[in-house]
Amino acid sequence: MFGYEFYIDPSRCIGCHSCLQACEECETHRGKSMINFDFIERRESITSAAYVCWHCDEPTCAQVCPADAIKKGDDGIVHSSLKPRCIACSNCVIACPFGIPKMMEPEQQMMKCDMCYDRTSVGKRPLCATVCPSQALAYVKPENIARRREKPTNIFYFGEQKVTTKVFMMAPAERDAIALDVIDYMWEKKHELAAPIE
């Protein structure tokens, strides 16, 4: 939109939580943060990663929705569930390969990052990208991101499933796509669990 694209580089994330706070200021879901924030290998490191919805070209969340509540606009933004339709079944929460949708229990509605639709639809930058001090979340023009050492990619493989997205992930320059084996990441070997902290 307006020549800007969203780029996520978790290796730049310093874990400052600015994006989480800024997201709560968004007009479309005030008081609720839609940023997904994770500590990676928390026991061994302080590495963190903040990321927003990837806005898939063929959104799995919308495909599995039994109530026809999740819609993708012409500009490629996958919106929060439509309140009159959402039945709070959490199908999307389970199905999304990135783990983005959030079930808001008090509202009984799924809500997710809509890339600050009130701002990006009129040419402004999303709030998280405006506050990120290390530009791990960056909303810039493609020629600006090309100066970085990493290369943006929007092709993901989750086992057999190929997902192409609107939002780009910064990957090592020699990689064209990012392949993730979720089950492998979730697997914890016995000795790993028993290993003492050094």
Added chain:
Amino acid sequence: MNWLRRSSSEPLWKEEFSVRTADERYVTRRQLTKFLVLTSFGMFVGNLWILLRSLFYKTPTFPRQTVARLGEIPVGGVKLFTFPTQDDHCILIRISENEHVGYSQKCTHLSCAVYYSQESNRLECPCHKGFFSIADGSVLQGPPPRPLPRIVLEKRGDELVAVDIKVS
């Protein structure tokens, strides 16, 4: 209903549960034409049915029924009766020495029972103040949309006989 669908290679569930907002209300020209043809055909058949019904409609005839004897009620007096069935309540009023009128007692607004008001000489419905003329049952004021159905009376010797209902 496959023939009403737009021609596409997508399975039905993808069409019904479209992911894109623009697809949700998208109707092809062919679909619209089919819809128009179908609905106008439906309207035509419906109108034909109404036409045929009115052509072959037979006015129902009612069994004659003795309502009262002449002089049974005084001038300005009232007698309640049922005609043509036990569930159709009617009111008979003697408005002058030789004149009797009969009306259905069911108000045409919401079916309350109307009564005869002697001092204002009209039929009144107490529910919503609907007043009917005593002369022909027409609405004088209030919400009733139609006049009261009139019972056609005949004199047979010294008896009054209800023969028909006139709905106007």
